[in-house]
Amino acid sequence: MGLKPLAEALRRGQQPLAVVDRSRGYHRPSGARLAGLMACDSFEPWLSRRTARRMSPASRSAVCAARMALDAAGLSATAEPDGSTAVCLGTSYGSTNYATDLLHQIQDPGPLGISPLLFMETVANAHAGQIALAVGATGPNLTISQREASGLLTLARGADWIRVGRARRVLAGCVDEVSPILHAILDRFGALARSSSTEDLEVARVFDADRNGFVIADGATVLILESAAEAEQRGAATLATVAASARANDPSASVSDWGAGHVQLARRLTGRLKAQGVDLASIDLVVSGASGSRRGDRLEALVLREAFGNDLPVVLAPKAVTGEYGGGFLASAFLALDGIDWAATPGFRRADPELDLTPHAGEPLARPERILVTSLAAGGAACWVVLDRSTA
Amino acid sequence: MERIVVTGLGAVSPHGLGVERLWKGLRSGRTAIGEVNLFDATRHRTQLAGISETGEVPLGAAARRLSRADLFAIEAARQAFADAGLAGAESRADAGVFFGSSTGGMFEGERVFFDNLKGQQKSRTRARARMWAAQPVCSPANAVARMFGLHGPLETCATACAAATMAFESALESLRSGEVSLAIAGGSDGLCEMTHGGFNSLRAVSAQPTRPFRADRDGLNLGEGSGVVVLETETHASARGATVLGELAGAGSSCDAHHMTAPQPEGLGAQLAIERALQDAGVKAGEIDFINAHGTGTLHNDCAEWNALCRVFGEGAGDLPLTSSKGSVGHLLGACGGLEAVVTLLCLRAGEVHPTPGGGQVGPDCPVDLVLDQPRDLPEARTALSLNLAFGGANAALVLRGAAPGASS
Known part of the structure; x- marks a missing residue:
């Protein structure tokens, strides 16, 4: 609790x-x-x-x-x-x-x-x-x-x-x-x-x-x-500011799995954030909704690669700890913004050459000013939210 | 603020496939509620519901993993896109999907579960097990987005009987904000044994065809189907020369925070939802020409709804023509707001309000001006309210406008 x-x-x-x-x-x-x-x-x-x-x-x-x-x-x-x-x-x-x-x-x-x-x-x-x-x-x-x-x-x-x-x-x-x-x-x-x-x-x-x-x-x-x-x-302590959000669907997804429409998803992500005045170059950290799923992680990695190119910031993968569905992921995003210590991604041993993405390996993290939180769902739905650390 | 217009309608209802069959059935004043044939209803306290047929979209092998609710949704969406002149994949690729559903593919999930309990042959169980994939409540929305190749936002509102109405509210926000310029909104639900048995356990189901707002009303009948509309910004519709069928002028929602299964008896929550929808639409209460009520036919709902109307419309509440589509097609749960929005737009288009089937006197505790026996002519009607109240105290209302006479984009 x-x-x-x-x-x-x-x-x-x-x-x-x-x-x-x-x-x-x-x-x-x-x-x-x-x-x-x-x-x-x-x-x-x-x-x-x-x-x-x-x-x-x-x-x-x-x-x-x-x-x-x-x-x-x-x-x-x-x-x-x-x-x-x-x-x-x-x-x-x-x-x-x-x-x-x-x-x-x-x-x-x-x-x-x-x-x-x-x-x-x-x-x-x-x-x-x-x-x-x-x-x-x-x-x-x-x-x-x-x-x-x-x-x-x-x-x-x-x-x-x-x-x-x-x-x-x-x-x-x-x-x-x-x-x-x-x-x-x-x-x-x-x-x-x-x-x-x-x-x-x-x-x-x-x-x-x-x-x-x-x-x-x-x-x-x-x-x-x-x-x-x-x-x-009311003098409340602000934990984060919701700077922007984007929603999309990948129609190539099957009924119960993830699809392969990373190009369209990345386009939607960058386009929507840009429309709200957010440049991906300003993102310090990605809190990824990847969970260990074979196709889901593949799609997530390819979307991030497509959107960020070679400038992909550190990627945290809290579901390696919290698991899928329970809400722990959402709370983890705010903890990441708060700058807590974060262990190397448990369970990660060998990079997938197709994904070309190594999640956080345990190095000390600077407290981020702006993070991108991602969620790609089986069946096609996608959502991204940009959170800014409060200056209050 | 840009106007959000309606350019396509689609419906799968117990009256049949398509809006024309729906409208014909509603106008006739007859009920489409009949015997449940999807499962052994004789084991239940009541045996009536509004059963719909699935569409005829050529889906091939993909249909094997689709639930009835998915098929309803796909058929209704196909009709709506065709009606809107958006049959080509390119023209609709950026559309968002905002759908309400309450049970998704639960009917198919139940079949697998009961097969397992009965120890059916493994091959049969395995064949049906793939239907579990379509069990989640988001399955109809996913199916529509997948089948029509839509890349825009995908959001399933699962707020029980207010689900589709709240999906319209979400669509409205996304269109107004510029997130999308085209959206498909509505709802789809299939009947299942869990909801039929569950509503019966609450003693909320009538053993007879339901009689909303009548003195002798004693419950609802469930139903199934889908109601879908194509929404777009006026600019988008105009640019492509679309025919405007109506306008989603405003939406509002609230929660009773009173009881999980009973409405706040004075209708305070519903009042708030209506007032918010009117405010959102920039419409005064006196401008509403008729109401498509939630009108379930339960003692508590109809009375609470009447009280809410009295609070909003004052002494004029009893003079507002009112109908309940549920009396004709049953309660489509998460899809009812979708179908009833379609019906409301059809009423505005026709300049008449469909009757609520069934005889009997209007209840003294809810003395609404219920349209009975035959359609009521309202040729001057321009603006209408569609209201839905849900489990958990959720309330949602839409203000819909008909197209101006002779309107196109």
């Missing part, structure tokens, strides 16, 4: 992995076993046990993260009831634990025995709704689901809302939970890191020549977005 354990994991380059429950029969015998699981059975003081019992694991994480963010921002735990506080939350799969339980109920005892609570929490926007209920946020309430790009898309959309006045304050972020069935399905699709014939170790080898998949993780990250003027007026 909180940013400190995440910062420590990034500093040490340690993936907090645990064995997934394989007792329900969804997994192949030789399939993947590990995931980044939250080792937390109490959410107090952010959420009482009684309230937590009425929520899915994803909703619990989301509400806790929202309350922690409000607290860290020096804001009241309850929003003003004037519709000015919005929620924009991303999720890739929602509560797959509750969805599985609901499907079991449909089978036995049958549809007449379905629990309304389970159903309510399987709806994709349940987590954003629970945040709104918990903090009294009566502004726009949007859930974005675009697989691996969900979290970063909420940051871009939330910033848009502030700019055009749809909200004065936005709780933006993402949440996901690991369930045995989601883990098993992604493994069957060959998406997850797995042991090799020479090594009994499931590690996300981001950008490595031998990468063979990502590690999924659960958890949530919520950020508070507001205008610079608003933050200044």
Whole structure:
């Protein structure tokens, strides 16, 4: 819970992995076993046990993260009831634990025995709704689901809302939970890191020549977005400024994998940033959403190479530590901007000659002024956000 | 601020493929709600829904990994692009996709899951397992972007019954900001056993064809399908000589922050969404000519919606012609806002509001001016409101305008 354990994991380059429950029969015998699981059975003081019992694991994480963010921002735990506080939350799969339980109920005892609570929490926007209920946020309430790009898309959309006045304050972020069935399905699709014939170790080898998949993780990250003027007026410490964002799609992507449209994506990235007055030459550091996926990392590397040419700055790959989906990636981007110590990319051993990209190797990093955060999703969606370090 | 115009419409609904069949069905005053045939509905408390047919787009092998919701979306998008005169790939390559969905390919996911539980033959299970790829809620939007070769932003709004309406809001922002000059917006959803059983567990489903805003209303019927529009900046439409069908004048949204499954009874959240949409459009409440209501037919929704209308429109609320498309096609969940935006534009184009099927008296707790029995002529109607309220307390509203008489770009 909180940013400190995440910062420590990034500093040490340690993936907090645990064995997934394989007792329900969804997994192949030789399939993947590990995931980044939250080792937390109490959410107090952010959420009482009684309230937590009425929520899915994803909703619990989301509400806790929202309350922690409000607290860290020096804001009241309850929003003003004037519709000015919005929620924009991303999720890739929602509560797959509750969805599985609901499907079991449909089978036995049958549809007449379905629990309304389970159903309510399987709806994709349940987590954003629970945040709104918990903090009294009566502004726009949007859930974005675009697989691996969900979290970063909420940051871009939330910033848009502030700019055009749809909200004065936005709780933006993402949440996901690991369930045995989601883990098993992604493994069957060959998406997850797995042991090799020479090594009994499931590690996300981001950008490595031998990468063979990502590690999924659960958890949530919520950020508070507001205008610079608003933050200044209330004397808030500003963590970062959203300088620009870009969104795109790669139609060459298949249903469940990444495509090969790096030229078009890079063109879209540079064009959109330029339109917002941001030159890629001003980027000090890239916080990459690469995860260890074979095709995803390839596309990411080729987009960065196409966009930056020979001037690619240091590339951090936090998903080598945080895993995919859980929100840790989004929080890592802000930690990178804060200038924390950052270990060499765990799992990276051998550069892929096709990618020509070696992620951060552990050398001391100067505190960046401006970073580019990237997310390319299976299925084609892409999002990039440029964050500036606050001068306040 | 540049106007955002509508230049193409597409629909897959329980009335059939295409906007003409939809409009004909709506005008007839008959309901397209019938027996559920996708799964064994006899095990459920109720057995009715609005079932749609999938399109006939020649997709070949690619169709094997597409869900019903994907196919609805692709067919509706194909119609909308054709309607907009954007059949050529080059003409639409930079378009953004803003889609609402609630269940995505859950129906197909369920089939795989139940096969596994029943210990079906491995070959059959393996064949169906690839359908899991289409299970995520973003699958319909991805399918549209992929099939039509679109490179612009791709955003799936998964805000339950307000999803597609919020997708319009996102599209509007991206168009106004200059991020894109062309977008396809709407929603697509397929019926699945989880939502049918889930809404039944909430006792929200009627065993009869739904009767929105009636005194004896007792719940909704689910539905499935897709409603899609092509949006573009007026400058872009003008430059290519497109025919303007209408205008997305404004959008607004809010959250009740009251209850996960019940609307705020006084309609405070819905009021805020409507007021924001009106403000965004620069339209006064008195300029609204009719309303396409969320109108689910549940006791609580229709009453809360009426209260919201009273708060916005005052004493005139009861004089505003109002219809509920859900009475005719069912509740399309994440897609309902897409289809209802299409319907609202069709009403504006025709100068008449379609009737809400079913008999019975309007409820004393929601005494709206419900259009009944036959279409109501509104030849002077220029501006309309489409409203959607969702699980989790989310509310979203659109202000739509018809094309000026004789308008082209």
